Amino acid sequence: MQAKGHLGQLIHALRCLPGVGPKSAQRMAFHLLLRNREGAKALAQSLLAAVEHIGYCEQCRGLSEEPLCSLCASANRDHGQLCVVEMPTDVYAIDQAGCFRGVFFVLNGRLSPLDGIGPAELGMDLLEQRLAAGEVKEVVLATNTTVEGEATAHYIGEMAQRYGVRTTRIAYGVPLGGELEYIDGATLSLAFNGRRDF
Amino acid sequence: MQAKGHLGQLIHALRCLPGVGPKSAQRMAFHLLLRNREGAKALAQSLLAAVEHIGYCEQCRGLSEEPLCSLCASANRDHGQLCVVEMPTDVYAIDQAGCFRGVFFVLNGRLSPLDGIGPAELGMDLLEQRLAAGEVKEVVLATNTTVEGEATAHYIGEMAQRYGVRTTRIAYGVPLGGELEYIDGATLSLAFNGRRDF
Ligand SMILES: [Zn+2]
Ligand SMILES: [Zn+2]
Numbered sequence: 001m002q003a004k005g006h007l008g009q010l011i012h013a014l015r016c017l018p019g020v021g022p023k024s025a026q027r028m029a030f031h032l033l034l035r036n037r038e039g040a041k042a043l044a045q046s047l048l049a050a051v052e053h054i055g056y057c058e059q060c061r062g063l064s065e066e067p068l069c070s071l072c073a074s075a076n077r078d079h080g081q082l083c084v085v086e087m088p089t090d091v092y093a094i095d096q097a098g099c100f101r102g103v104f105f106v107l108n109g110r111l112s113p114l115d116g117i118g119p120a121e122l123g124m125d126l127l128e129q130r131l132a133a134g135e136v137k138e139v140v141l142a143t144n145t146t147v148e149g150e151a152t153a154h155y156i157g158e159m160a161q162r163y164g165v166r167t168t169r170i171a172y173g174v175p176l177g178g179e180l181e182y183i184d185g186a187t188l189s190l191a192f193n194g195r196r197d198f
Numbered sequence: 199m200q201a202k203g204h205l206g207q208l209i210h211a212l213r214c215l216p217g218v219g220p221k222s223a224q225r226m227a228f229h230l231l232l233r234n235r236e237g238a239k240a241l242a243q244s245l246l247a248a249v250e251h252i253g254y255c256e257q258c259r260g261l262s263e264e265p266l267c268s269l270c271a272s273a274n275r276d277h278g279q280l281c282v283v284e285m286p287t288d289v290y291a292i293d294q295a296g297c298f299r300g301v302f303f304v305l306n307g308r309l310s311p312l313d314g315i316g317p318a319e320l321g322m323d324l325l326e327q328r329l330a331a332g333e334v335k336e337v338v339l340a341t342n343t344t345v346e347g348e349a350t351a352h353y354i355g356e357m358a359q360r361y362g363v364r365t366t367r368i369a370y371g372v373p374l375g376g377e378l379e380y381i382d383g384a385t386l387s388l389a390f391n392g393r394r395d396f
Contacts (some may be wrong), residue, residue: 039214
């Protein structure tokens with residue numbers, strides 16, 4: 001007997017969550033139905049509200065409920081320093097480390113030609129407009145230290161050079177091959193303080 | 199910067215899922231928003247539909263969209279053999295193993311006085327009515343082989359004896375301390391075939 005009907009659909013739908021296979025989806029479905037129906041309803045409402053209200057900041061491509069996110073709109077940040085990251089989670093990690101008071105640009109990915117992810121998918125045109133506008137005095141490249149992250153950093157470094165903008169790369173305090181999101185705040189701070197011209 | 203607003207709410211709501219801590223909740227939220235908004239909407243609808251439509255079978259206490267579940271309603275099952283299990287997932291596991299053609303009674307838990315789970319919470323009154331009605335010729339105790347599962351089995355065994363119903367316990371092919379849900383079908387079949395009077 002396989003789970004059918006609404007139960008089968010729920011188990012299937014839970015598999016859209018990263019890291020959730022058939023067995024955990026089944027456990028989650030039974031847990032919610034047997035132990036936490038209120039939590040299931042609240043989760044459904046949160047999913048719908050998030051999908052409806054959360055879009056992208058038109059300036060930095062980070063997730064935002066407003067056209068301009070709170071960081072881009074803030075007068076307390078140094079808008080002359082622009083940190084380029086792969087993922088919105090990287091913004092949170094760097095901001096929590098407290099080592100950077102500038103603003104961000106979120107690629108929402110990295111150059112990966114084999115996956116069909118090129119400059120257009122990463123909003124490079126928007127980044128180029130930003131550099132052309134002249135306010136940015138330093139681009140801090142904080143893409144991951146993976147092969148694809150490095151290639152992405154080089155692409156942006158060359159673009160910044162064309163506009164005469166100083167470009168730095170965060171120091172290799174970040175372990176090679178590491179994903180920024182998993183690095184602790186102290187290491188991130190070291191990496192920021194040790195950044196060098198790129 | 200902590201995630202606030204709808205994003206923060208979504209991350210919080212995802213933690214109602216078993217095994218999901220703050221870090222995975224954050225990853226899930228970003229994954230859905232950045233990569234799979236359709237999946238997020240589908241998951242929300244599935245959660246609401248499941249909570250609305252899935253209740254409990256009034257005969258076996260398993261999850262069911264109808265007053266009587268498909269197993270209890272089936273004329274192809276031997277209604278004289280009643281297998282008592284802790285969780286609805288156990289029903290699926292045993293049925294998939296193909297080793298039992300009777301029907302089930304689902305406790306949705308196990309006796310655990312310290313957690314306030316006594317006979318009433320496990321539907322023992324409903325089980326007793328079932329035994330009193332006389333149709334059941336054999337009770338197969340398939341609670342987990344944990345201390346609490348054994349205590350629960352003994353409680354039911356004594357109840358069945360009062361009604362003169364033969365009671366068997368699945369064989370210790372199931373490893374001691376093991377959770378039924380994780381046992382493969384072949385082991386479950388052995389355990390069923392080796393069941394003995396209790
Ligand atoms: Zn922004
Ligand atoms: Zn039933």
